[in-house]
Amino acid sequence: MERTLVELLRSNAEHAREFGSRFDAVQDSQRPDVVTVCCSDSRVLADSLWGNDEPGRIFTCCNVGNRVVQRTDAGEAVSGDVLYPLEHTGTGAAVVVGHTGCGAVTAxxxxxxxxxxxxxxxxxxxxxxxxxxxxxxESLPPDLPRAEAVNRLVEYNVDRQVEFLLESDDVPGHVDVVGVVYDFQDVYSARRGELHVVNVGGVTDVGALRDEHPEIDSRIDRLWEY
Structure with missing residues (x-):
């Protein structure tokens, strides 16, 4: 662990040299464009997958299974991690990021x-x-191999998290809610690390989504239209 920490701190020193001046505009406040909810899996590079190197642009939440739900004394609610930027920083979009081979969905x-x-x-x-x-x-096709079943459930989980955000009275109505899947297992294509849009505002029909969003039609895909 000591060697790992030394290596991490060495990398951080390079980060500080490169990024120092980029914090000038956001030292005292933030107004991120989007909040992303990613799985904490070490293979999911939560900011890098967007090519992001701009402090203050993306409010990133990570947990096991890219969940937006937490339990409170009053019942289930949108996680405070997700709700905070929507409520307090003017963030206008939320993206739920599932990924192929998710360990939480597998478990x-x-x-x-x-x-x-x-x-x-x-x-x-x-x-x-x-x-x-x-x-x-219960809706999965019979005799589906375990890995294929899991990847279909990854989409299903993204859909359910998107649905919870859309149905919550705590999420402002103007917030755009999108679900995507990050693929590093060649499930959707051979372009490892690519994001595939599976849900926009609760709409999951691939044809309808491609018609409505032609600018990203090549990035819209699903394994399972149940």
Missing amino acids: AYDDLTEGVSEPAGIEHCLGLLEPRLEAGV
């Missing part, structure tokens, strides 16, 4: 189909995912 799928035992903290996270994935698991 939820395994638990729903076979039952698994996890430590309490992981169990809590799965408990927020599984109620939204259960109907998707």
Whole structure:
């Protein structure tokens, strides 16, 4: 760990030399254009996947399973991590970023189909995912290989998180909500690291989305139109 930390700090020194002046306009406040909700999987490079190198542009949230839901004493609510920029910084767009081969979705799928035992903290996270994935698991084509089932459920999970944002009274009506999948397993194409749009404002029909958004029609795709 010590060697790893030394290497990380060396990289940070290079970062500081390159980025120092880029914080001038955002030292005292922020008004990011978008909040992204990514999985905390180490293969998902939450800012780099957008090519972002501008401090203050993207408000990035990461957690297991790219969830927008948290439990409160009053019941389920939009996670404060996601809601904060929408409520307080004028952010006008939210993007839920799933990814191929998601470990959280895999664990939820395994638990729903076979039952698994996890430590309490992981169990809590799965408990927020599984109620939204259960109907998707039941709708999967029979005898689908596990990896293919998981990647279809990745889309299904993105859809459910988008749906929760759209239905919440806490999310301002003007906020654009989009769902995408980050692919590094050659599932959608051979262009590893590419993002594929699967949901825009609750619309999931690929043809309809391509007609409505011709400027990104080549980036709109789905594995599963259930």
